[in-house]
Amino acid sequence: MGLNNYNMHCVRVIDPSKKIVIFLSAKDDIGRERKAYYYALKKYFNVVCCIDKELDQVIASMESQGEIFLILYPDPCEAIIPENILSLNYPTGCFQIDTYDGTKARLDQSMLFDHAFIFHPKYDKMLEGMGHPGVTLLPHAVETNLYPEFKKERKFDVGWVGRLDGPFYQIRKEQVEAISKLYITNDINKFYNQDELISVYTNSKIAVNISRDDYMIDANLRCFEIMASGALLITKKPTELDEIGLVAGKHFVTYKTTEDLLQKIAYYLQNENERKRIAFQGYQAVNRSHDFVNRVATIVDVVQNNNNRKLAPARNWGATKKNEVFFEYYAHRRKLFKALKYGIYLLKSRYSRSLYVFKNLGRIVFLNMKFYTK
Template identity: 30%
Template sequence: MNLLVVGGFFLAEALEMLGHRVINAAEFASPAADEVDLAVVLEQLPAADRPDLVLVVENLGPRRLPLNLENLKVPRTFYALDPHLNLHWHQKYASAFDLVFTTQQSSMSAFKAKGRPVHWLPWAVNLGVVFDHALPRTHEIAFVGRADPRLRRKRHCILEALKSRFPVRVWGDRAGNQVDQQEMGRIYSQARVVVNESIQGEVNLRVFEALAAGALLLTEDVGPNLLGLFTPGRHLITYGPQDLLEKAAYYLSHEEERLAIAAKGRERVLARHHTLARARQFLEYLGEGGWSRQAPDHLQLGQTLLHLSFRGLYPVQPGLERTGFHLRKALEEHPGCAAAYLALGQAALMAHDPGGALAAYDQALALAPGDFHAHLLRGHLLRHQGCLRGAAAALRQGLKHAAQAPYQLRRAARALLPGGMDTAAFFTGLGGIYEAQGLTLEPGYPPAPEPRFFAYAVEYYLHALKLDPLYVPALKALGLLLERHGLPCEAALHFERWAQMVPENPEARRLLGRVQLQGYQPREGLKNLLMAQILEPRMDLMESLRGLPLAPGTLQTLLPQITPEELWTSQALPC
């Protein structure tokens, strides 16, 4: 079989070992081109290389969304490598394909909901590159990867927590400390324990690499994505904020158990989770059939290109041109599609055509007069044009149609019109409206840089803090939203700023302590909960601790370390 591949495909070598031809489409593209044109590639391919299948692989860095994909006569497949960060556009983009593969089991339902057949195809390790070198295991705990607290705050907190008690070696966290895959394999082969962090509940490639090198893997508990791959306690050890340090200490001091689990984990990878085995699995799925050619959804493709272009993940000029093409196609097929007009309005704004944007918004609202989001976008546009009366009217209409938001919340935002449209209070209120409407945030989605395009509550809260970095209602609302979405380390940044502004506020201390305990900062979290109780003696500390991730052993260890003098004199908070 001949496979034409767009993007980096980690199974390419294994498929060629199995007798298949893998053709890299980028080799036939012009170096100056913004994108691979599959029609041009097909013209250049010799007859013997005509593809039986086209595979587009999503990868980090600049996105590759090839041209003329929808016109191909051969089957089209999509492989979503990082759906835990990109599912918001993956599921739209999947409408251009006949079959979808995903590395994460938890994302399958989203692809199925879009009407595309999907298979779970997890990561796998190339055993010719990463393997057990049989070296002395001189590193107690090792980690290879980014550890910048600005980009990977939870990972940074995990590593700092481990460093507080154990020798931890980190590679790849700064310039001059980078390693390639071969060297990484050697590092893991010298580690007794390799620690792994999950960004958003995913099973990443590091899981398979660490096990292949024979180390004991200490990996975050990610629930369903791990099921069917490995058994915790048998092939690897899972942890959470409640037991990270206890488990690390236990397996570093129980050599026989550590070696037995590491050996079973390595055996499982050698049997099931290397690239050759995964390539066979890929071919089996292709051979199962049950999928057929699908008509592309031009609305979904247009929205995908618009979002990626605006968020800086795709070149703007070709992105807008392709956005317009697909949205016009969508309107040819469905002339009454309000969503297409709304997206055309946003594209027009990106092209510096406010008149065209306003006309498109008016078309969208003529078709869907109850769309609260369209009214608010129209209001933001009129505000930027200086039409304050018209902007206030449009914003009032948006608030009126935000049916899921409580009346009191809508009334408070409406009371700030028109004079308060540029205040932190107004944008915080709109954040609450969007949150009530269920539009909170998308993991991995870069926030919109300016308010005419806001689509989620988190963006409104961030803009409120841009207007007034010390506005407590925005700090609190944003922190609570991030905590609810399983991002306690990010939430802690906002609660910390609040507590620094008002150190004697018990609620700020309590919320900060709570997310610090969830975010692998047990000492800081416990300290802030104790301070909250001092500030508000009626608060039940044990009730606050109930349900939070703090093991009894950790509590017994930390409590004696936090002295009354430290609590009474503390005015500044730890970073």
């Protein structure tokens, strides 16, 4: 879509009674958490999507139509951080969704924004320790409005939705396959869209969360989706859920080993009243406090209470430190010309890691050539 057409589209969606949130993502790049936030934000704001090269013109078109409340980078798959993010005169914010993956780079990038919304406990403290004054823990959540009222009768003993392939899911594959041999389950190998996922969970007595092998404490989307469905959530111990106000034995159940998991499933299938009690308490807790609308309320409070102060630590950095973060970011995203630009800045400043710059530029060239010659 051309820029002029895009801006015309932006103008059409403006409601003069609402402030504006600029969502730094192409609309077709919005999925899962980002999609849920997009729609939750739309309840209160005009939400305008754009990518980095469109941002200046979108800001210019919006300024005459309403107050820009926040420019939010939602950690999209494709869109990138604008080069002028530090010179914008409006509050900026970023999501860090999978903070455990590439942690240093994610925390460094967060320093470019006034507000950093961190999805996993403890990483918010790490970023605060680096000197960022605008850090907010914003755990995963669920769109509770998509789920039916608590359902008592369910046809599956255990429900499972999620991929079973790849190097990060070997423990998951072993455990899910063990469950499927002993209990009535849905098709564990099928890909499910959102409506089908909800149907699986709302028809399951128990559903399990088995996270990546390298981060099994993850309180991910699946945890909240299961609880919102009214199924009993069983997840690995320890879990991040303990750190965000949910309680093992009250809202969900934990396991330690594969044998323990199978024993817990057997126990809670046999003890129906106890299973339903815990599942219902989890269902209530999620509906009360862990909807995306709750999370948006947190964002609004944080931004409003800040009174437009410029909090991004990188605003006060020297040129070399800024260029280093931008170089690493664009190099990781394989944006050759942007990475080359910041690499040259670093080399001209007699950067002590010149070999690092050349190696990363070479890597981008190699990966891009490999991609285009497939």
